[in-house]
Amino acid sequence: MEQAPPDPERQLQPAPLEPLGSPDAGLGAAVGKEAEGAGEESSGVDTKIEISVSEAEKRTGRNAMNMQETYTAYLIETRSVEHTDGQSVLTDSLWRRYSEFELLRSYLLVYYPHIVVPPLPEKRAEFVWHKLSADNMDPDFVERRRIGLENFLLRIASHPILCRDKIFYLFLTQEGNWKETVNETGFQLKADSRLKALNATFRVKNPDKRFTDLKHYSDELQSVISHLLRVRARVADRLYGVYKVHGNYGRVFSEWSAIEKEMGDGLQSAGHHMDVYASSIDDILEDEEHYADQLKEYLFYAEALRAVCRKHELMQYDLEMAAQDLASKKQQCEELVTGTVRTFSLKGMTTKLFGQETPEQREARIKVLEEQINEGEQQLKSKNLEGREFVKNAWADIERFKEQKNRDLKEALISYAVMQISMCKKGIQVWTNAKECFSKM
Amino acid sequence: MAGGPPKALPSTGPHSLRDMPHPLAGSSSEEAVGGDSTPSPDLLMARSFGDKSTRVEFDLPEYSVRRRYQDFDWLRSKLEESQPTHLIPPLPEKFVVKGVVDRFSEEFVETRRKALDKFLKRITDHPVLSFNEHFNIFLTAKDLNAYKKQGIALLTRMGESVKHVTGGYKLRTRPLEFAAIGDYLDTFALKLGTIDRIAQRIIKEEIEYLVELREYGPVYSTWSALEGELAEPLEGVSACIGNCSTALEELTDDMTEDFLPVLREYILYSDSMKSVLKKRDQVQAEYEAKLEAVALRKEDRPKVPADVEKCQDRMECFNADLKADMERWQNNKRQDFRQLLMGMADKNIQYYEKCLMAWESIIPLLQEKQEAK
Numbered sequence: 001m002e003q004a005p006p007d008p009e010r011q012l013q014p015a016p017l018e019p020l021g022s023p024d025a026g027l028g029a030a031v032g033k034e035a036e037g038a039g040e041e042s043s044g045v046d047t048k049i050e051i052s053v054s055e056a057e058k059r060t061g062r063n064a065m066n067m068q069e070t071y072t073a074y075l076i077e078t079r080s081v082e083h084t085d086g087q088s089v090l091t092d093s094l095w096r097r098y099s100e101f102e103l104l105r106s107y108l109l110v111y112y113p114h115i116v117v118p119p120l121p122e123k124r125a126e127f128v129w130h131k132l133s134a135d136n137m138d139p140d141f142v143e144r145r146r147i148g149l150e151n152f153l154l155r156i157a158s159h160p161i162l163c164r165d166k167i168f169y170l171f172l173t174q175e176g177n178w179k180e181t182v183n184e185t186g187f188q189l190k191a192d193s194r195l196k197a198l199n200a201t202f203r204v205k206n207p208d209k210r211f212t213d214l215k216h217y218s219d220e221l222q223s224v225i226s227h228l229l230r231v232r233a234r235v236a237d238r239l240y241g242v243y244k245v246h247g248n249y250g251r252v253f254s255e256w257s258a259i260e261k262e263m264g265d266g267l268q269s270a271g272h273h274m275d276v277y278a279s280s281i282d283d284i285l286e287d288e289e290h291y292a293d294q295l296k297e298y299l300f301y302a303e304a305l306r307a308v309c310r311k312h313e314l315m316q317y318d319l320e321m322a323a324q325d326l327a328s329k330k331q332q333c334e335e336l337v338t339g340t341v342r343t344f345s346l347k348g349m350t351t352k353l354f355g356q357e358t359p360e361q362r363e364a365r366i367k368v369l370e371e372q373i374n375e376g377e378q379q380l381k382s383k384n385l386e387g388r389e390f391v392k393n394a395w396a397d398i399e400r401f402k403e404q405k406n407r408d409l410k411e412a413l414i415s416y417a418v419m420q421i422s423m424c425k426k427g428i429q430v431w432t433n434a435k436e437c438f439s440k441m
Numbered sequence: 442m443a444g445g446p447p448k449a450l451p452s453t454g455p456h457s458l459r460d461m462p463h464p465l466a467g468s469s470s471e472e473a474v475g476g477d478s479t480p481s482p483d484l485l486m487a488r489s490f491g492d493k494s495t496r497v498e499f500d501l502p503e504y505s506v507r508r509r510y511q512d513f514d515w516l517r518s519k520l521e522e523s524q525p526t527h528l529i530p531p532l533p534e535k536f537v538v539k540g541v542v543d544r545f546s547e548e549f550v551e552t553r554r555k556a557l558d559k560f561l562k563r564i565t566d567h568p569v570l571s572f573n574e575h576f577n578i579f580l581t582a583k584d585l586n587a588y589k590k591q592g593i594a595l596l597t598r599m600g601e602s603v604k605h606v607t608g609g610y611k612l613r614t615r616p617l618e619f620a621a622i623g624d625y626l627d628t629f630a631l632k633l634g635t636i637d638r639i640a641q642r643i644i645k646e647e648i649e650y651l652v653e654l655r656e657y658g659p660v661y662s663t664w665s666a667l668e669g670e671l672a673e674p675l676e677g678v679s680a681c682i683g684n685c686s687t688a689l690e691e692l693t694d695d696m697t698e699d700f701l702p703v704l705r706e707y708i709l710y711s712d713s714m715k716s717v718l719k720k721r722d723q724v725q726a727e728y729e730a731k732l733e734a735v736a737l738r739k740e741d742r743p744k745v746p747a748d749v750e751k752c753q754d755r756m757e758c759f760n761a762d763l764k765a766d767m768e769r770w771q772n773n774k775r776q777d778f779r780q781l782l783m784g785m786a787d788k789n790i791q792y793y794e795k796c797l798m799a800w801e802s803i804i805p806l807l808q809e810k811q812e813a814k
Contacts, residue, residue, distance in 0.1 A: 217667060224664045231657045238650035245646055248639045256632040259625055263775055270782070406670045413674050414807045417681075417800050424797035428790055435786035441779045 050079040050088060051157055051172065053150035056142050057095070072142055073097050074149055078172050094175035098123065101149060103182055104171050108162060110187040113311040114394035115162060116401040118155035119300030121148025127292065129233040129240070129285075140286075144293055151297070161397075197310050200317035207316050208391055214398065215309040222302040225295055232292060236285050247278030266441035273434040280430070284423050291419065294412040298405060305401070308394050315390055319383045326376040333369040336362060504581050512585055513557055519575040520564070526762040527570060528717055528770055530563035531709035532556070533702065548694070552702050559706070563773070569762075612726040616760075622767055623718055630711045637704045640696065647693050651686060658682035677803040688795035695788045703781050707774070714770070721759050728752035 055075040063069045078092040101120055108117050125141050135141065153172075156162045167185070170178055253271030257264040513532055520529045533556035564570045582588050615623070658679050665675035731749045 220667050221664075224660065224667065228657075228660045228664065231653060231660060235650070235653045235657050238646065238653050241646040242643065242650055245639065245643050248642075249636070252632055252635045252639065256629075256636075259628050259632075263778065266779075409671055410674055410807060413678055414804065417678070417804055417807060420800045421797060421804075424793045424800065427793035428797065431786045431789040431793070435783050435790065438779060438782040438786055441775060441782070 048081040049157065050081055051150070051153045052077050052079075053146050053153065056146045058137070059097075070137070071097050072137070072145075074146060076153070076172060092173045094173075096171070098145075098149075100171070100179065101152065103179065104168065105152075106191075107167055107182050107185065107187050108156075108165065109307060110191050111165070111185075112162065114308060114390050115159070115397050116301065116304045116308055117162070118152055118159070119297060119304055120152055121145050121293070122296060122300070127229040127233050127296070129237040140289075144289065148293060148297070160400075192311070192314055197314055200314040201310065204313045204317040205320055207313050210395065211309045211312045211391075215306060218302040218305040218309070221305075222299060225299040225302070229292060229295060229299065232288075236288060240281055240285060243278050243281035245278075246274050250275035250278070263441045266437045266439070269440075270434045270437035273430050273437065277427075277430045277434075280426055284419070284426075287419050288416075291412060291416045294408070294415075298409065301401075301405070305398070308398070312390065312394065315383075315387050319380070319387050322376065322380050322383055326373065326380055329369055329373050329376060333366060333373060336366050336369070506580065506583065506585075508579070508585065510553070510557075512579065513560065515585075515589060516575055516579045517560075520570060520573060523573060523575065524570060525717070525720055526759040527567070528710075528714050528763075528766040529570070530560050531706055531713055532560055533706065534709070548698055552698050555699075556702055556706060566773075567766075567769070611730075612722045613729055615722060615725075618764070619718060619721065619760075623715070626711045626715055626718070630708055633704055633708050633711070637701065637708070640701060640704065644693050644696055644701075647689060651689050651693070654682060654686045654689065658686060674803075674807045677806045681799045681803050684799040685796045688792050688799075691795075692788055692792040696785070699788075700781065700785055703777070707777070710770075717763065721756075721763055724752070724756045724759050728756045 053074050054077050057073050057075070058070060059073045060068060060070050073095040074097070075093065075095055077090060079088040080091050081088045098120075105117060105120055108115075121144070124136060125138075156165075156168055162168065167182055170181060174181070250271040253267045253274065257267035257271070260267060510532075517529060517532055520527075533553050564573075564576055570576065578588055579585065658681075661675045661679035661682065665672045665679065668675060728749070731752050735746060735749055
């Protein structure tokens with residue numbers, strides 16, 4: 001079982017896998033894994049878990065400031081499927097809102113810093129082209145968000161480590177009190193401060209080159225996908241314009257056919273095909289939005305990648321600082337022992353100013369330093385170990401992520417090509433029909 | 442060269458002239474641009490064309506002459522003068538706005554050539570116009586300018602008399618069928634104008650779409666440079682979009698060069714037809730006025746005076762010519778639009794087929810490595 005080695009600080013806090021039943025009270029969504037859910041008979045039986053975000057509902061309620069607000073709630077249904085007979089049984093069903101998903105993710109980020117944590121769908125509609133509403137209450141946006149949230153949960157459920165997390169399990173099963181449970185873990189206190197992380201980024205001296213490269217990659221990935229999404233939105237806008245103007249042909253052909261004798265019928269029916277052509281763009285562009293959403297997921301994944309790199313930098317910087325501190329203490333000690341002053345120290349200064357200290361005082365100081373040095377060496381060792389463990393585990397997850405990314409994006413490109421092919425075929429169909437009508441003129 | 446009024450020859454009819462291979466067939470490569478002649482406000486371009494004829498009034502079976510736009514313009518005015526009761530096909534627009542259109546660009550020259558070609562063909566197909574003296578000269582004379590200067594005005598009896606019809610006669614009632622033609626032409630021109638605007642708008646939108654596509658494709662290339670396994674698929678998509686962009690550019694070029702000019706030509710055509718209708722109205726008005734004057738005089742004239750009779754003749758001939766021409770025009774119009782619109786549909790089909798091919802060809806590229814995994 002891979003796990004981040006317990007942080008000496010964190011050992012006092014409840015660990016993520018605090019048993020509330022069996023030691024591995026979590027979920028395994030992979031086929032063939034034995035799910036040892038609380039209270040479930042599962043010896044020798046292969047059980048699969050299915051998660052779906054099946055509905056979205058508008059709600060009104062009161063917020064923290066006792067003001068009325070409107071928000072959307074999403075229904076999460078969990079089913080367990082018996083592998084033998086394929087029957088699915090609804091085991092849990094509850095409503096969650098977007099902010100609760102955010103809370104879950106924030107928690108996972110703190111407790112699994114070596115994992116590329118799946119991203120949430122966007123909070124507000126971005127990269128819109130003119131027809132799409134940027135309104136969060138817009139039904140199309142809500143629908144696409146529902147799909148995005150489901151995808152988020154499925155990603156976690158299919159991750160070998162994250163799927164076993166207790167809080168995740170409770171998210172799916174415990175409607176009331178879940179927020180309190182998460183907050184009780186005290187994860188907010190353990191989150192690295194942004195300032196600290198930023199500081200580390202600039203001052204770390206020897207980060208692992210792979211992480212440096214990965215950070216560059218994720219920066220560039222983010223930049224290129226943003227660009228792609230922006231241009232794609234403009235392309236969609238223009239394409240919409242082209243198709244819709246053809247609708248005007250429908251009208252004018254109809255009017256023209258009224259004054260014609262032999263040409264009338266052909267013109268009229270051709271006009272109808274122009275109308276069909278013009279209205280076909282709506283479905284086409286709707287399908288393309290799904291492609292855009294797939295790209296967006298990886299745009300946000302870039303941020304998750306960067307988070308792992310930042311964690312590494314932070315740990316490495318911490319290590320470097322600890323090593324530096326230890327070295328300086330050792331030097332101080334050496335100076336005291338040998339009596340030479342090479343480095344500046346306040347004690348040394350005051351000694352110069354106010355007179356020499358007694359041998360006893362010096363002995364005491366050396367002793368303190370030696371203790372500190374010992375402790376420091378222990379800490380350095382454990383930090384080193386921690387750092388290496390982190391690098392190993394993080395890199396394993398990054399490799400897993402890379403495979404996933406390549407698979408997913410390839411599929412996205414294929415489905416995009418398929419969409420384009422379908423659009424071309426529709427175009428050929430309509431114009432062929434129109435041509436036939438023209439031929440009868 | 443046969444002089445005097447053209448008459449229908451017994452053995453040959455319009456058909457033999459129709460058998461003429463396209464007057465401008467195969468010779469547009471010989472266009473001289475810029476030219477040796479003195480610059481003039483309009484197009485400095487000469488066209489050469491070969492024409493074969495089996496008609497008796499042509500001395501030689503084959504002619505090859507060079508003409509410029511000015512000459513076509515001259516021919517048209519001469520035809521209008523000498524055959525005022527007939528519908529003369531239109532010429533492409535005379536004046537082009539400098540700076541907006543490059544008068545020497547290949548596309549412009551080609552578009553114009555096609556329009557002039559059509560002009561000659563329509564005259565060739567016309568049973569009366571094709572025998573016109575000026576037309577004959579146009580096709581055969583080595584030095585047209587010399588001929589123009591001579592000012593040999595070969596007018597028909599009809600032309601002579603109609604030329605002298607002055608305005609100022611008010612028409613009582615327009616016969617229903619000509620009123621109907623007038624109304625039809627009005628609406629027709631209106632609808633064509635709308636179609637022209639729509640077509641222009643579509644081309645504009647397509648060009649803007651093209652601009653975005655040209656930025657879109659390369660972004661996939663940029664992305665491909667960051668990736669390992671995805672590099673080829675992304676590059677493939679980029680190339681694909683590039684191919685679609687090219688196909689779109691071809692579509693917009695075609696529509697601009699082939700579709701719009703023909704539309705515009707028909708608008709001009711219906712304009713010139715309206716003026717012929719007006720002339721007809723004038724002839725009728727003159728006749729009616731003269732008739733009325735005679736009736737009012739009530740002198741003991743045993744029969745209708747000769748000049749009133751001539752007026753009646755004129756009117757009836759005009760009406761007959763015009764009706765015949767309208768029918769011919771309607772038929773041609775139907776053919777022309779059938780062809781034009783089918784052409785438009787074809788161009789769009791070809792565009793989509795090119796794009797389809799591009800996208801279908803990269804599917805195996807995208808799927809390939811997946812199976813190898």
